[in-house]
Amino acid sequence: MSGFLLPKGLPAPRPANDGLDAxxxxxxxRHELVAxxxxxxxxxxxxxxxxxxxxxxFEVGFEPVPGQGRIFSWERVWHPVHPALKTGLPYVxxxxxxxxxxxxxxxxxxxxxxxxxxxxxxxVEPLFEDHEDAEAPYTLVQWRRTGR
Amino acid sequence: MRGRPLDxxxxxxxxxxxxxxxxxxxxxxxxxxxxxxxxxxxxxxDLAQPPVYLLGAAQGSGYRDGAGVQNPPxxxxxxxxxxxxxxxxxxxxxxxxxxxxxxxxNFTGAVVMSLxxxxxxxYENANEVLTFENLIAPTGKLPLNTSGGNLAECxxxxxxxxxxAVRQIRGQSTSQVxxxxxxxxxxxxxxxxxxxxxxxxxxxx
Numbered sequence: 001m002s003g004f005l006l007p008k009g010l011p012a013p014r015p016a017n018d019g020l021d022a023x024x025x026x027x028x029x030r031h032e033l034v035a036x037x038x039x040x041x042x043x044x045x046x047x048x049x050x051x052x053x054x055x056x057x058f059e060v061g062f063e064p065v066p067g068q069g070r071i072f073s074w075e076r077v078w079h080p081v082h083p084a085l086k087t088g089l090p091y092v093x094x095x096x097x098x099x100x101x102x103x104x105x106x107x108x109x110x111x112x113x114x115x116x117x118x119x120x121x122x123x124v125e126p127l128f129e130d131h132e133d134a135e136a137p138y139t140l141v142q143w144r145r146t147g148r
Numbered sequence: 149m150r151g152r153p154l155d156x157x158x159x160x161x162x163x164x165x166x167x168x169x170x171x172x173x174x175x176x177x178x179x180x181x182x183x184x185x186x187x188x189x190x191x192x193x194d195l196a197q198p199p200v201y202l203l204g205a206a207q208g209s210g211y212r213d214g215a216g217v218q219n220p221p222x223x224x225x226x227x228x229x230x231x232x233x234x235x236x237x238x239x240x241x242x243x244x245x246x247x248x249x250x251x252x253x254n255f256t257g258a259v260v261m262s263l264x265x266x267x268x269x270x271y272e273n274a275n276e277v278l279t280f281e282n283l284i285a286p287t288g289k290l291p292l293n294t295s296g297g298n299l300a301e302c303x304x305x306x307x308x309x310x311x312x313a314v315r316q317i318r319g320q321s322t323s324q325v326x327x328x329x330x331x332x333x334x335x336x337x338x339x340x341x342x343x344x345x346x347x348x349x350x351x352x353x
Contacts, residue, residue, distance in 0.1 A: 047216035
């Protein structure tokens, strides 16, 4: 066991070459969840874009995401779409809605028994998964139920 | 899938790929090639095959349908809500006038949403309308994917569905809908941008 939600051997995520999403990955290393927010009209958006989709301002920054998330949708993966996944099935990717951040949605894997019932609307919080032994250490944001 | 008939028990017994989609909810994988030849209608009259006429075509998606990381405002859509009205207006036909449908199946769930968004049924009556008896040729009221489509003929990225629509209007399908004059094709559901097309026989001009 790797101690992570998915087996070892998957390609490491890298910030995009254009630097647009770098603040997200840097914050994740600090175990902080951030998302993009317009400095002018205060609209949240995810994933990162060069301008605000609501007011078209270029003045978009990253801010800590307040509050909990809620499971918006889910799926349970049984087919190994990568050779490294053959030993890690099934797993449950979730789309998490963040009601206090404008209802933006983020992706991740849900911690816990992957064959347990998943309830739409269940409260979740980020689970920061540090991959320290990677060539360039990185942190993945996964999700776990809060029970609240 | 020729020679490999699938019944409800076989469908239910198939392994999961990604819940809620089992093996037979997912399109085939294969190599192949397909093409369509479009020429001016005047010229088509002189060619060997009966002409089939393009009555309308549309391409696009809804507002922010392409927003990243599953963030489109309208999440559960096949992306045809804005396209279907444009297609029908251009073609000058209504859903009730469509004789046969070819609906792109990357995954089966998308087909149900595509049919609803093209006005063939509603979320409320989908279970009553989308039955085997209704969807089968030649006797159904709403014959669907008569060549087998991406699930059972071949995965030509939907081009085989366009070709089957042409065969239906020419009367050359192996699952022919008697007297088919108007065929609707839709492609690329759930992935912006989507597209659709209506073709018809000379009698529809």
